[in-house]
Amino acid sequence: MDYTKALGLLVTDAQVTEMESHAEDIDFAMAAEEESKLRHDVMAHVHTFAHCCPTAAPIIHLGATSCYVGDNTDLILLRDGFDILLPKLARVIDRLSNFAEKYAGLPTLGFTHYQPAQLTTVGKRACLWLQDLAMDMRNLQRAREDLRFRGVKGTTGTQASFLQLFQGDHDKVEDLDRMVTEMAGFKKAYMVTGQTYSRKVDIDSLSHLASMGATIHKICTDIRLLANLKEIEEPFEKEQIGSSAMAYKRNPMRCERCCSLARHLIALLADPLQTASVQWLERTLDDSANRRISLPESFLTADIILSTLQNITEGLVVYPKVIERHIRHELPFMATENIIMAMVKAGGNRQDCHEKIRVLSQQAANVVKQEGGDNDLLARVQADPYFAPILGHLDNILDPKTFIGRAPQQVARFLSEEVRPLLEPYKAEIDVKFELEL
Helix, strand or coil: CHHHHHCCCCCCHHHHHHHHHCCCCCCHHHHHHHHHHHCCHHHHHHHHHHHHCCCCHHHCCCCCCHHHHHHHHHHHHHHHHHHHHHHHHHHHHHHHHHHHHHCCCCEEEEEECCEEEEEEEHHHHHHHHHHHHHHHHHHHHHHHHHCCECCCCCCCCCCHHHHHHCCCCHHHHHHHHHHHHHHCCCCCECCCCCCCCCCHHHHHHHHHHHHHHHHHHHHHHHHHHHHHCCCEECCCCCCCCCCCCCCCCCCCHHHHHHHHHHHHHHHHCHHHHHHHHCCCCCCCHHHHHHHHHHHHHHHHHHHHHHHHHHHHHCCCEECHHHHHHHHHHHHHHHCHHHHHHHHHHCCCCHHHHHHHHHHHHHHHHHHHHHHCCCCCHHHHHHHCHHHHHHHHHHHHHCCHHHHCCCHHHHHHHHHHHHHHHHHHHHHHHCCCCCCCCC
16 A cells, blocks of 8 residues: 555555554454355455554555455465475475485386386386476476466456546556565566456466376375385384284375375366356356365365375385395396397307297296296206306396496486486475374
8 A cells, every 4th residue: 555655646654554553453253244244255354454444444445356355365375385385395306316316226127017127226216206296396386487466457457447546647557566566576467367367377376286296196106006016115103003904014005195185186177277267258256166275275285295295205115125036036037138149149049049048938937827936947047058158147147237227327317417406496495304193
């Protein structure tokens, strides 16, 4: 209101001082009573505030409309919501980065179609998660920076009421719009609005939260699958119970919670999509009740998912011996091409060697699948005189580290060039820990 005074409207210092002194004196009981009579939330509070500020009553809400209050407030809340979520996402990325760096060179079975595939490393797999989270970070940053203020636009966005107040002075109307926008902490206001800012802004904000929900669902599902293999587990408290009936169970409860809430976060995106599609002309009120649920619920859901995921990533447990055993069961099959190449280098015939390996592989596969035994392909190769020229090199041929390609180097470069720079703006907030209260 100081701005309208500065631009020449008849607003007194006493009126401004009175409103400032009662800014936090909200009589919610009176506001509720007023709303029950007026059936209008903003006007109920205007009346309540006027009761506290009788001197300022004539100028309260002057020239404004409800969406001047509601929409501008929502934009502030969206911006502040992103400012809460971004450091939390940075912490998750930081914890996973440390995890990826620690296990950059630890070989593990890769899976395609959830069937054993070529080896990767535990750290490289974590970088797949990190890459998606980094995309989410950039998306949230962009959505936050793209937010503008609705500003001072009037009932249908034409600023007609303010032009009348300033007696046709367009420059003063634009100055007021700019000054209020800057006061609220925004660099720009939307140049055109209806009674509301475009509801596509809500789509933009919530779509990136929903996309982050999809990322976190994938990460936590991966951890749940790995927990089933007993390779990696989420934190498990000393006295935690996995099942009321099965005392031995260690359920991935935190990851399951993230997946459950992530589905809700993803589903909430349908609300702003539908709301934007049915806004008639300059606006219709069927957006209001929906947005009062979908906007805060999306941010609150994203908040607890990130906090829970931070707790998970701060306590991930890796079981290298189990991972090694799984590799040992599958690696002989994966190494057959390497064995063939070694035999050719030693003077063998590729076709003869291929047939030998094919027969031995099928015999070993039969032991695994039909008899439930261990993969004994390596023992069969060692027992066959045909392979005598390479027996002294088998350990090197079957070293898991020779099957992981450039995974460790990819981890190092990815963390250095893409992840660490992304965390720089949040350095001061990254070391905060989160204790999950179940």
